[in-house]
Amino acid sequence: MQRLSGKVALVTGGSRGIGAAIARRLAEEGAAVVMTYVNGEAQAQSVVDGIVSTGGQATAVRADNRDAAALEAAVERTVAELGGLDILINNAGIFPTGTIEEVTLEELDRTIAINLRAPVVAAMAVVGHMPEGGRIITIGSNLAVRVPWPGISLYAMSKAGLVGLTKGLARDLGPRGINVNVVHPGSTDTDMNPADGELSDPQRSLMAIPRYNEAGDVAGLVAWLAGPEGRSVTGAEFTIDGGANI
């Protein structure tokens, strides 16, 4: 089904995990996709090659979320090469751990820069290009709204900030017909949180359905929000976590 035919999407952190699954899914649905990465050049290229080999359109661009100029350049390059930008997926993120006695100022600044400041920078850079019907979809976390263990305060803070950003942007951009939403995955099998990792059983114990998401599960929800049926949904949070937040 080519529900996104003619659309252009930019996915931050598309080289691995949830971002790679979103890039593949949006391309399958017909969008031309640009994805960013920071270290994973070969992995990003392999995602691009996979999309192109099945008839899709994709490009990878190195842009560190900490570098506003690099993110802005990725947006400008997308618009210049593909003629516009309809869908922004703020996905790139890091998962710092440590209690308040353990975390450092450097980790605090890095977490804010990558997880929170970059989605604001990306939104600032895209809005001048985004037409009516545009979408901004940010990947938050179910830990934004519930903190079941110590040691994740920086991460939870950064993801909670994305909720306020989403609601504010939805108000700012609603008059222009641009929808802004945040998707909160729970435990999702990626490098960040492997389903067979030593911390996976405690996570499963919180869930009503004790099964990790596959990255494609999150991508399916994102693709729906990006598509035509999502046109009335804005300023909303979607939790996809096997009922861990019930």
Ligand SMILES: NC(=O)c1ccc[n+]([C@@H]2O[C@H](COP(=O)([O-])OP(=O)(O)OC[C@H]3O[C@@H](n4cnc5c(N)ncnc54)[C@H](OP(=O)(O)O)[C@@H]3O)[C@@H](O)[C@H]2O)c1
């Ligand atoms: N996995 C989970 O259980 C889970 C649950 C809730 C929310 N999330 C959120 O989902 C998003 C994706 O997570 P994931 O599990 O797919 O993580 P992942 O497997 O660690 O992949 C992270 C992606 O982000 C990119 N990235 C990291 N730092 C970056 C930076 N400074 N600038 C640009 N790109 C950067 C990485 O690029 P490189 O390959 O170049 O390093 C990679 O593509 C994150 O926002 C995360 O917080 C994940």
